[in-house]
Amino acid sequence: MEFIDNKTIEDFSRDGAVLCKGMFIDWLDKLRIGVDKLIENPSVRERSYTPDDGTAPFFQDLVNWDRIPEFKDFVFKSKLGFYASKLMKSKQSQFFHDHVLVKEPGSSIVTPWHQDKPYYCVDGAQSVSFWIALDDISKEGCLECIAGSHLSNVLHKPKRFNGNDLYENDNSEDVPDINSNRKDYKILSWDIKAGDAVAFDFRTLHGASENVNKNSRRRVFSARIVGDDAVFVDRKGKGSPPFESVKLNTGDKLTGKEFPVIYKI
Numbered sequence: 001m002e003f004i005d006n007k008t009i010e011d012f013s014r015d016g017a018v019l020c021k022g023m024f025i026d027w028l029d030k031l032r033i034g035v036d037k038l039i040e041n042p043s044v045r046e047r048s049y050t051p052d053d054g055t056a057p058f059f060q061d062l063v064n065w066d067r068i069p070e071f072k073d074f075v076f077k078s079k080l081g082f083y084a085s086k087l088m089k090s091k092q093s094q095f096f097h098d099h100v101l102v103k104e105p106g107s108s109i110v111t112p113w114h115q116d117k118p119y120y121c122v123d124g125a126q127s128v129s130f131w132i133a134l135d136d137i138s139k140e141g142c143l144e145c146i147a148g149s150h151l152s153n154v155l156h157k158p159k160r161f162n163g164n165d166l167y168e169n170d171n172s173e174d175v176p177d178i179n180s181n182r183k184d185y186k187i188l189s190w191d192i193k194a195g196d197a198v199a200f201d202f203r204t205l206h207g208a209s210e211n212v213n214k215n216s217r218r219r220v221f222s223a224r225i226v227g228d229d230a231v232f233v234d235r236k237g238k239g240s241p242p243f244e245s246v247k248l249n250t251g252d253k254l255t256g257k258e259f260p261v262i263y264k265i
């Protein structure tokens, strides 16, 4: 099946987000096994939140592709890099990182509106995250993306999902109060089936509700990829994820074993 046609590429360029139906359905079992292994044995980067209201936790962990074989297989053996190249209009795809987000049944933790780029040590206009659903997710519980927000040239202040600032002395603009003014925005969201992916640009404003489903988990594997124009940027803080082993300077081409090339024309 052809998952990315010209319309998908146009929609992604214009809106900064597009739904790719069934794109990774063949990888569901593997990714689910990988998530189970990760929860059993999380990394030092795990950042989970337990709500005060007694509802279930929100598990998060990042950069585990190199130690969870199922994730490594997915990154190198699936068509992830090929799809990313098409969407980014890039000759090559470089893996940036993986991010697992599991909202357990009924978890009340909301993902606040944010852009990913200000968290990251990478600059460039060619980027895509595939937010891959490992469970069916109704539209009310789906990732929401603001159409066109990737083109605004504004990078909003990154915060931890608990509201704490990511960087000290960060004077950048706060994310606007989107929820109080939802009618002013074109908000994209979808009814999602397990195996669907939402592809979105690192600059796109996005967020997600609590797990509206009391009976099922909301497991997501997010795969982040950059294109030909990716360069390292030092944002003067640890960033998220932190890449402590990377010793590049601002403006250097993003290279190193941390960021493998996974597709090249």
Ligand SMILES: O=C(O)CCC(=O)C(=O)O
Residues within 6 Å of the ligand: 099, 101, 111, 116, 129, 131, 143, 206, 207, 208, 220, 222
């Ligand atoms: O799944 C979520 O709750 C948020 C996902 C997200 O922010 C991301 O993948 O960048």
